[in-house]
């Protein structure tokens with residue numbers, strides 16, 4: 001497999017064009033959001049995002065109890081090498097300071113696969129942010145020549161299972177014990 005060079009800034013711009021209208025269900029405020037690759041300067045906003053998730057959403061995201069991410073994890077999430085690992089955030093447009101409302105990370109899993117994990121702020125769920133994050137992730141992984149994306153979720157996490165199973169690629173859902181499932185999404189490099 002050929003792992004291509006880090007994506008040029010133009011890739012980030014094309015991802016960022018996927019902007020759409022949403023409502024903050026907690027505050028009732030209307031806004032739009034943009035999907036873009038994560039940056040080193042996102043550390044504070046990303047920590048705030050995870051600290052602000054409901055305990056139930058954090059439990060599903062981290063597959064266990066968690067208060068959020070510590071400084072080291074924030075740095076790791078915000079400084080992927082953009083070749084073997086990547087991250088995307090959904091940010092509210094025109095918010096100051098910048099507000100992250102969704103985060104997806106892709107980390108190496110074996111030699112030709114990536115492991116995906118994703119979360120969307122509770123007040124913003126069910127409005128397409130997760131789907132756009134997954135679309136950006138699949139597009140990036142295919143561009144880089146990866147063969148598959150894998151994810152682990154609780155077997156009753158229908159939201160993420162529905163999302164991963166309807167991402168435009170056939171998804172294999174495999175029981176993994178302990179009330180969890182592994183999801184494997186083969187990409188173009190494996191299907192060609």
Ligand SMILES: CC(C)(COP(=O)(O)OP(=O)(O)OC[C@H]1O[C@@H](n2cnc3c(N)ncnc32)[C@H](O)[C@@H]1OP(=O)(O)O)[C@@H](O)C(=O)NCCC(=O)NCCS
Pocket residue numbers: 056057058060061062116117118119120121124125126127128129130131132151152153157159160162163166
């Ligand atoms: C899973 C998660 C990331 C989905 O993000 P999202 O932005 O809510 O997802 P989307 O709005 O793009 O919706 C995806 C699908 O799920 C459905 N859905 C998601 N949230 C929903 C909600 N609150 N109510 C009803 N349907 C919902 C949508 O109908 C959509 O299906 P469709 O496009 O076929 O209609 C989000 O629910 C979340 O952060 N959950 C907690 C963390 C988690 O479980 N992470 C997964 C670990 S791998």
